[in-house]
Amino acid sequence: MQVLKSYLCGEWVSGEGAGQTLYDPSTEEALGTTSTEGLDFGAAREHAITKGGAALRAMTFAQRGEMLLALSRAIHSKRDELIEIGMKNAGNTRSDGKFDVDGASGTLAFYGEFGKSLGDATFFTDGDAINLGRSSRVSGQHVLVSRRGVAVHVNAFNFPAWGLAEKAACALLAGMPVISKPATATAMLTAKMMEALVASGALPDGALQAIVGPTGDLIDRLGPQDVLAFTGSGATGAMLRSKKNVIANAVRVNVEADSLNAAILGADVERGSETYQLFINDVARDITQKAGQKCTAIRRVFVPTAMVEAVNEDLVERLYGTVVGSPFAEGVTVGPLATAAQLRDVRVGLELLVKSGAKVLTGGSAAVQGKGAPEGKGFFVAPTVLFAEDPHAASAVHEHEVFGPSTTVLPYKTADECIALVARAGGGLVSTVYTDDRAVSAELALGIAAYHGRVCIANGRMGSGWLGPGTVLPSLLHGGPGRAGGGEELGGVRGMGLYLQRAALQGYGPLIEGAVANARKV
């Protein structure tokens, strides 16, 4: 069995004791262990701040960009090996694995190129200089400078590669050192990727550390210049946010949590049209890809009442050919859930939806034998479509995210009713309006925008540039208000804001001009 290591203070280290065991979720075979017990997280934080932060701030944006490009290449050069580990330890199909690993290298490459485009500056000006008197002798100029602490990243189990990369890209380019903690259950991929990143030689000492296992007292040590970014369950997000030192020090916290993302079929869309087909494709992909373990996956499908029968039929039909099983077995299109705990949660969740008034059209909470998996082993769930005839009564459908291969169809009558139903989730990451109609798209998309970090308007005329709502792009915002955590990641420079302190410079114009002469306009 492999013993995983953390990378702290420039060394590969493991903790004391037996630690936690990591499994293959298809076979339940133990693959490795990891422990972080007794590791010195205070020293790791100091190392990040004194070494990593200082080194990163001394680099220009262009140099930080080159560093990110080197990290991207380091991941890409180990692509096959990383995908294979994800198939083994995270239950990814090969296609799921590519989604994760290529997402990691792609996001690093995006921010690498972005950094290069920012040139030789080390910080930003934000807006133009403002005359505060009658002349420019007294002026104001906002700037965005690197925070002087450490960015601690706590990632989710579903994207062991992309999770580390997308958060680290923004922080490192902004000039903040990172300590990243993957979810333990699927950390074999992250640990291997971290080896490649360190071996690339592109990282200054202290710029990036990784904790493979629990974070000990690290979170309790965070101070006023530190940042905490978390992706995972709302409950854990709330626990982190409630920590005494986090509140007392106003530690910047970004949470990306639960989301009952919606797909809305516009009233103008006819069965069989290209837009209709795209809609069915997107919903089906979000059920099956990563076995539905995407924070952006469509959980609620809003359909005009008259179209419900058609949609239910076509969705069930579409899922007919899916094969659930081990990613290593031939023909498998849906892998297992990542852990036994996730399997339990999904089964309980599906039963909650049923109790709330949703009817199972296909799939459900029953045990499933996975193709290529040992008899009775593996954390498999069948792709599941539910239908809630009364969308107002089915509270759980709007409030409980089933983090597996499942979605629920809900009828709606008017745009206003649909907007109100979408809003019942209390804030989400992304929802999509499928329509060819300008009025429908404007009313629905702007009507639900305040409840989301991303809103898609999709139809059959888009061609190949459309990857579905479930793919997070580095150029567009990822996050959402309320239940989704209230966070903002990615979106180009927007995602760097978490790691930058905005300050207004005010006073004698010529000296302010001098101080910002080498800054880059944001």
Added chain:
Amino acid sequence: MQVLKSYLCGEWVSGEGAGQTLYDPSTEEALGTTSTEGLDFGAAREHAITKGGAALRAMTFAQRGEMLLALSRAIHSKRDELIEIGMKNAGNTRSDGKFDVDGASGTLAFYGEFGKSLGDATFFTDGDAINLGRSSRVSGQHVLVSRRGVAVHVNAFNFPAWGLAEKAACALLAGMPVISKPATATAMLTAKMMEALVASGALPDGALQAIVGPTGDLIDRLGPQDVLAFTGSGATGAMLRSKKNVIANAVRVNVEADSLNAAILGADVERGSETYQLFINDVARDITQKAGQKCTAIRRVFVPTAMVEAVNEDLVERLYGTVVGSPFAEGVTVGPLATAAQLRDVRVGLELLVKSGAKVLTGGSAAVQGKGAPEGKGFFVAPTVLFAEDPHAASAVHEHEVFGPSTTVLPYKTADECIALVARAGGGLVSTVYTDDRAVSAELALGIAAYHGRVCIANGRMGSGWLGPGTVLPSLLHGGPGRAGGGEELGGVRGMGLYLQRAALQGYGPLIEGAVANARKV
């Protein structure tokens, strides 16, 4: 005795029971009472969301701007009466009162004009459209839209006029309805101002409500689209931030709290120079204005070791002519603290600084008889300068804000040492570097920027456009990281961000273009 009223659901109401008593802090005479017991805050929140929010979102930025200008005029037309109430109930000198009341009307006017400049749009686009495919058929466009909840504003006792206005200006222009709660002790001015705002007829039903007294269960009712903005002590800010529903719903919270603002005399500045005089003037003003009860007041004065003797001498000399007493007595330049509790806190705080190694050069914690006040009455403190010979040992000077007419001089040897000492406050609102030297200003100002929301570079060449660091301008950011609460207010459009949800629109280019055709670029 006057019985103050709250303005909720379009009506002037008072609660049950005796409520709280408001005093004249110069005479300790009771002036009025207020109670909010039994008022229906759930109904007020609903009223704001359903009536006020809908009405504001239907208005263009220009129309919201006109509304703010009308509110500004309504305050200005009652200027003398409002200043008089502030002298009576808040202990403001006439000059302090102008600072508060003109700050209120000025900030509303600034945002009114800004709104007019934004024209007929109702929401913003943020950045340009991004091509996501090979053509513009698939594109991305970030927008900023009004959040669909209510903005609850909890203000501090020191600016009963400006506090309401500066927060409300940003929220109303962003299209969010406001429920504002002034600090009870000094709320007579706010209540009178609120009368003028309502009487102006400029406010749509539900756009602005005021709670004069405790907020009951209002904060516990806040949901995922709501915003909570608080100015006051770090302890209360932490309490609000820790609330279960605030955390569970990711209610947006903005806190503006304690701050140990610094003034740094550059090593290049000679005694008697214009820059030196400006420095002495600014420090002295921040001790005396509002009796030092400004969150932006200079609490720590960093001086090159060689200049300490001169600065101590000149500061003490400068304060020699100040007269402490009732704002209604002739010649008084420093009014009382606002409440008995503040007086207790300031005395305890001064003793803490002394215990920590600071020496009183003038003033101190002893009882003071105010000019024009009845014998032994009134919450007076003498303008106080302390000196801490060992700036590293004097922890309390960096950590405990004495919210009264007091500052502490600290010596420094090198720029690096000075930056490290400034940083020991754990984040602040504003600090100022006094220098004529380009290298000194760039090193110190950028060195401390990450710890602040505003950094000033001041010298004798600025002329009349300089109002000192203690004046918060609507065009520049107000807030700061860490101990200062981590908030961002004002700064033009930046302060509106708290009330706007950023969302990425993604998908079919022509439909996205259509949806944002009437938006205004931020």
